[in-house]
Amino acid sequence: MGTGGREKTESGGCVGGARAGGPCHGSGEPASGMDEAIDTRGLLDRCMGDVGLANLVLSKLREQLARDEAELERLVGACDLAGLGRVLHGLKGAAASASAGPLREVAASMERIVQGGDMHSARTLLAHLHDEAERLRRCPALGEHDHGHGPIPGADESERRP
Amino acid sequence: MKLLIADDNEVSLTLLHATLSRAGYDVEVARDGEEALTRLRSGKIRLVVSDWEMPKLSGVELCRALRGLDAPGYVYVILVTGRDSSAATVEGFAAGADDFIRKPFEATELIARVRAGERILSLETRDVAIFAMAKLAESRDPETGAHLERVRSYCRVLARDLSQQPRFAGRVDGEFVRLIYLTSPLHDIGKVGIPDGVLLKPGRLSDREFEIMKMHARMGADTLEAAARAFPGVPFLEMAREIAATHHERWDGTGYPSGLSGESIPLSGRIMAVADVYDALTSARVYKAAMTHEVARSLIVDGSGTHFDPDLVEAFLRQEEHFLEISRAFGEGRAAA
Numbered sequence: 001m002g003t004g005g006r007e008k009t010e011s012g013g014c015v016g017g018a019r020a021g022g023p024c025h026g027s028g029e030p031a032s033g034m035d036e037a038i039d040t041r042g043l044l045d046r047c048m049g050d051v052g053l054a055n056l057v058l059s060k061l062r063e064q065l066a067r068d069e070a071e072l073e074r075l076v077g078a079c080d081l082a083g084l085g086r087v088l089h090g091l092k093g094a095a096a097s098a099s100a101g102p103l104r105e106v107a108a109s110m111e112r113i114v115q116g117g118d119m120h121s122a123r124t125l126l127a128h129l130h131d132e133a134e135r136l137r138r139c140p141a142l143g144e145h146d147h148g149h150g151p152i153p154g155a156d157e158s159e160r161r162p
Numbered sequence: 163m164k165l166l167i168a169d170d171n172e173v174s175l176t177l178l179h180a181t182l183s184r185a186g187y188d189v190e191v192a193r194d195g196e197e198a199l200t201r202l203r204s205g206k207i208r209l210v211v212s213d214w215e216m217p218k219l220s221g222v223e224l225c226r227a228l229r230g231l232d233a234p235g236y237v238y239v240i241l242v243t244g245r246d247s248s249a250a251t252v253e254g255f256a257a258g259a260d261d262f263i264r265k266p267f268e269a270t271e272l273i274a275r276v277r278a279g280e281r282i283l284s285l286e287t288r289d290v291a292i293f294a295m296a297k298l299a300e301s302r303d304p305e306t307g308a309h310l311e312r313v314r315s316y317c318r319v320l321a322r323d324l325s326q327q328p329r330f331a332g333r334v335d336g337e338f339v340r341l342i343y344l345t346s347p348l349h350d351i352g353k354v355g356i357p358d359g360v361l362l363k364p365g366r367l368s369d370r371e372f373e374i375m376k377m378h379a380r381m382g383a384d385t386l387e388a389a390a391r392a393f394p395g396v397p398f399l400e401m402a403r404e405i406a407a408t409h410h411e412r413w414d415g416t417g418y419p420s421g422l423s424g425e426s427i428p429l430s431g432r433i434m435a436v437a438d439v440y441d442a443l444t445s446a447r448v449y450k451a452a453m454t455h456e457v458a459r460s461l462i463v464d465g466s467g468t469h470f471d472p473d474l475v476e477a478f479l480r481q482e483e484h485f486l487e488i489s490r491a492f493g494e495g496r497a498a499a
Contacts, residue, residue, distance in 0.1 A: 045268070045269075046177060046266065046267075046268065046269060047177070047180070047269075048180075048181070048184065048269050050180070053176070053177075053180050056176055057173055057176055057177060060172040060173045060176050061173050063172065064171070064172060064173060086215075089215060089244075090170075090171055090215065092244065093171060093173075093174060093215075093244050093265050093266075094171050094172075094173035094174065096244070096265055096266040097171075097173050097174050097177055097265060097266045097267075098173055099266070
């Protein structure tokens with residue numbers, strides 16, 4: 001499953017709370033779920049275990065991202081708070097549906113900031129949103145072997161016991 | 163069942179469509195509120211899963227518009243929303259939404275909520291079907307609609323009383339009480355098939371005419387049994403059939419159409435027998451005056467163990483004040499108590 005797991009990518013590090021270069025697919029384990037671009041287990045659960053449907057959902061999210069990023073740039077330039085709020089609200093919901101937690105968080109933070117009228121912070125967060133979008137774009141498609149169920153903590157240890 | 167998804171977001175739409183199609187629903191899609199409203203105007207869709215935020219018409223505005231329509235049937239609306247404030251919930255319900263599901267939704271929860279909506283719609287369908295059948299029976303019956311109201315109320319009073327008796331524990335519960343109230347107006351539906359010359363005769367029936375009249379119990383039961391066979395597992399049809407078939411049976415086996423006796427007569431039929439006879443005795447007819455409650459009471463007590471189930475006569479005596487109240491509430495041509 002591509003970059004899934006816990007390896008660090010080239011860019012690594014955190015940008016404004018969202019890990020710009022973190023792994024793509026996560027197992028949904030509490031300790032690491034928010035760092036991964038997609039919670040694979042959560043997405044597959046929502047898709048009733050259907051990998052094809054999960055990939056379709058991700059491709060729809062990527063299509064929406066491509067449109068929304070351009071629209072957000074335009075709206076920030078035009079200082080259109082109402083327009084920004086509408087697009088960010090939709091993106092937040094789509095990201096949540098696709099189990100793209102970090103993207104949802106950035107969109108939600110930006111929506112809150114826009115509601116407060118802080119365009120300067122909104123511009124800063126838009127850069128973070130682009131980073132998350134890029135991370136999502138780099139995620140490979142889920143394969144048939146991706147069940148989203150990461151290792152159960154402690155399971156190996158219990159098996160080793162006599 | 164056909165249902166409509168109204169959502170402008172492709173990610174959400176993809177998930178909703180896949181989840182509901184796999185659950186066996188025939189799914190239509192609208193990508194904004196106006197398109198949804200247009201599709202709903204057709205009257206062919208009874209359940210909508212709608213996003214809150216949509217172009218042209220929001221989910222809440224769609225609800226308001228829908229409730230303002232002169233639609234042939236009720237449309238059940240589930241709003242999908244990321245809003246979790248109670249103010250939003252209140253706003254949605256006030257607009258006419260029936261249920262909510264939070265984003266991001268779980269497939270099992272969505273299906274459970276849609277199924278709950280289906281159950282509510284089926285209740286409405288059931289009530290409409292029973293009402294239509296009862297009205298049909300009433301249109302052929304010289305007795306009035308008030309008779310049906312009184313009889314169903316007497317049945318409910320008796321069933322409620324039995325539900326409190328340990329002897330009937332497990333047999334008579336809230337659902338039984340609801341069903342007998344709902345289905346008892348169908349007891350004489352077989353009269354639809356009785357010739358006018360007999361049914362509308364304003365005097366005492368000859369032996370031959372009475373034999374024809376007695377056929378109404380069998381005809382009603384056959385009609386309802388055919389419906390029960392076509393829709394197996396529908397409890398109200400089974401109880402309606404029981405009542406139509408057995409409300410003229412007598413505890414001692416001398417009734418009709420089957421000559422059943424004792425507990426081989428279904429409980430619903432035994433309840434109906436007391437309710438129907440009490441109402442017949444206390445109602446005026448072209449050929450007879452209405453009896454007082456006291457006279458009717460003594461006749462029912464006399465019939466305990468012969469005409470009526472003794473347990474039902476005891477229930478009647480415990481509830482006779484309620485019988486009098488119902489008789490007064492829906493009375494016309496009633497004798498003074």
